[in-house]
Amino acid sequence: MSPKAPITQDVMTIPRKLPEGKVNLVGLTRDQLREALIEHGTPEKQAKMRTGQIWQWIYQWGVRDFAEMTNLAKAYRAQLAERFVIEIPEVVTRQVSEDGTRKYLCRIAGGHEVEVVYIPEEDRGTLCISSQVGCTLTCSFCHTGTQKLVRNLTAAEIVGQVMMARDDLEEWPTPGAPKDETRLLSNIVLMGMGEPLYNFENVRDAMKIAMDPEGISLSRRRITLSTSGVVPEIARTAEEIGCLLAISFHATTDETRDVLVPINKRWNIEELLEALASYPKASNSERITFEYVMLDGVNDSDEDAHRLIDHIKRYNIPAKINLIPFNEWPGAPYKRSSNNRIRAFANIIYQAGYASPIRKTRGEDIMAACGQLKSATERARKSRKQIAAEAGLQS
Ligand code: SAH
Ligand code: SF4
Numbered sequence: 001m002s003p004k005a006p007i008t009q010d011v012m013t014i015p016r017k018l019p020e021g022k023v024n025l026v027g028l029t030r031d032q033l034r035e036a037l038i039e040h041g042t043p044e045k046q047a048k049m050r051t052g053q054i055w056q057w058i059y060q061w062g063v064r065d066f067a068e069m070t071n072l073a074k075a076y077r078a079q080l081a082e083r084f085v086i087e088i089p090e091v092v093t094r095q096v097s098e099d100g101t102r103k104y105l106c107r108i109a110g111g112h113e114v115e116v117v118y119i120p121e122e123d124r125g126t127l128c129i130s131s132q133v134g135c136t137l138t139c140s141f142c143h144t145g146t147q148k149l150v151r152n153l154t155a156a157e158i159v160g161q162v163m164m165a166r167d168d169l170e171e172w173p174t175p176g177a178p179k180d181e182t183r184l185l186s187n188i189v190l191m192g193m194g195e196p197l198y199n200f201e202n203v204r205d206a207m208k209i210a211m212d213p214e215g216i217s218l219s220r221r222r223i224t225l226s227t228s229g230v231v232p233e234i235a236r237t238a239e240e241i242g243c244l245l246a247i248s249f250h251a252t253t254d255e256t257r258d259v260l261v262p263i264n265k266r267w268n269i270e271e272l273l274e275a276l277a278s279y280p281k282a283s284n285s286e287r288i289t290f291e292y293v294m295l296d297g298v299n300d301s302d303e304d305a306h307r308l309i310d311h312i313k314r315y316n317i318p319a320k321i322n323l324i325p326f327n328e329w330p331g332a333p334y335k336r337s338s339n340n341r342i343r344a345f346a347n348i349i350y351q352a353g354y355a356s357p358i359r360k361t362r363g364e365d366i367m368a369a370c371g372q373l374k375s376a377t378e379r380a381r382k383s384r385k386q387i388a389a390e391a392g393l394q395s
Contacts, residue, residue: 024087025058026163027156029205030212040083042076050076052214058086059215062163062172088160089114094168101363106164108133108157112149114193116161118169118185119362125169126187129161131203132194137228139248139261141293143329144193152199158206162188162216188218190225191246197230197237204241220244226291231267234275238282245279246289246322247272251299252307260299269311277315287318287355293326294337294345305348312354320355327361 023036034051042050053071057063066072066081089106092113096102102118117128134147162185166172169184188210190196196203207223210216223243227234237245251257257264264272276288292308294300312319323346326336337345342358349356 022083022085024156025054025084026086026088027154027159027202027206027209029208030055036084041079054080055212056214059163059209059212060173060217061175062166064088087156088163088167089157091164091168097363099362102168103363104164104168106161108153110151112151114153114157114161116165116192117363118165120184124186125184126189127162127165127185128189128192129158130192130194131158131190131196131199135194136198137195137261137263139228139250140259141250141295141326141332141334143332147193150194152202153194155202155205155209158202159209159216162210166216186218187222188224189246190223195228195230196225197227197233200233200236207241207243221285224289226289228261228263229267229272230263231271231275234279235282238279238285242283242285244285244289245276245283246291247276248293249290249308250293252304252311256299260293260295273311273315273317276317280318287320290319290321291324292321293324294342295326296335296337296341298334300337300341300345302344302348305345309349309352309354313352320357321349322357322359323349324359325361 023040025033025036028036030051033055034047037050037054038044038047050072054069057069063069064086066077066084066086069077069080072080089108091104092107093105094102095104100120104116104118106114106116108114112133114130114133116130119126119128130153132150132152134150135142135144136150138145165185171184188207190203190207203225207220207225210218210223211220220242221244223241224246225237225241225243226246226248227237228248234245237243248261249257250260251264252269254264254268257269267275279288280286290308290312292299308321312321323342325342326332326334328334328336346356346358
């Protein structure tokens with residue numbers, strides 16, 4: 001990996017005062033929005049209609065100012081502005097890679113930061129969003145897993161990342177304009193920082209908002225949730241979200257998976273496969289994506305490829321195997337498998353009748369690739385510590 005300077009780096013500091021006592025409407029489910037409106041003086045009889053109108057302004061048109069909600073009476077708009085805000089995470093920095101990948105660093109309440117990555121491709125545009133600040137799990141190959149700081153994101157902060165990207169891509173439609181079918185932001189993957197199934201309710205509510213046909217309106221088939229294997233929450237994901245599922249599989253024996261993905265010590269490969277086998281039917285979706293990071297000499301042998309296929313066949317799981325060349329980060333304990341090794345591994349899987357795409361590494365020059373996300377403040381803290389250590393000082 002050659003660290004190159006990003007093409008552009010804008011630093012935005014948008015001063016923002018958090019208005020005391022006001023309620024943020026972003027991230028509320030329709031029912032919660034209706035309740036909030038009633039609680040703050042909207043007559044019950046009107047509440048359903050007002051909920052629909054305000055919902056459309058926020059999620060269909062991207063409006064943040066009550067004054068622009070022109071189908072509401074002026075006095076009512078003023079009343080709303082006194083009690084509510086429409087607020088999303090603030091963009092702190094925005095970097096654009098040589099390949100068009102965009103990485104945003106967003107600040108959320110409490111001064112925490114999360115990273116969001118936009119990846120443009122020929123036929124789609126994928127937004128990789130975060131569900132937590134850091135991650136409580138400690139997968140040994142993952143940069144996020146080394147971050148100490150952890151907090152769950154709220155539903156507002158999760159769907160807010162999508163709204164922030166639509167702002168940046170200037171993709172909110174204008175009233176009366178024809179519907180644009182070729183969207184810049186057409187897919188969402190929950191593959192940023194955090195374990196989404198350890199923040200289930202907030203992730204669910206945020207994704208429900210993103211799918212709502214009177215708003216952002218993304219199909220559930222264009223949303224992929226990636227989990228390291230929180231087995232008890234997998235059936236619930238099928239029932240309550242119904243999106244596509246990706247699983248961080250990464251190893252074919254419990255011995256190796258215990259080290260790479262330590263949650264395996266809690267729910268092992270057999271338990272995980274059992275839960276996965278019921279997912280496609282329960283969620284009425286197609287294949288499950290098995291993510292498999294290629295680590296030199298650790299999990300990349302021909303035997304591993306055969307064992308992987310055996311596991312999937314044994315449970316008859318409709319699957320696609322996504323091979324991810326390991327993205328190295330400073331101090332990482334592993335090396336990326338050679339291209340030849342990755343191709344040989346992919347070929348065994350392909351011969352067994354499964355799709356085995358090798359994931360293209362995107363945005364490497366701006367540390368935006370899979371598993372490289374870690375907040376800048378955390379990095380800065382660590383490097384100061386490192387500097388102190390190198391200088392023989394006590395930190
Ligand atoms: N916590 C969830 C989602 C975030 S990680 C999960 O683990 O599934 C998104 C994907 O990136 C996972 O498959 C993860 O295993 C992979 N990943 C993490 N670090 C990586 C690295 N350094 N190189 C390549 N992929 C990595
Ligand atoms: Fe957490 Fe996923 Fe990284 Fe594991 S791979 S530490 S679960 S973000």
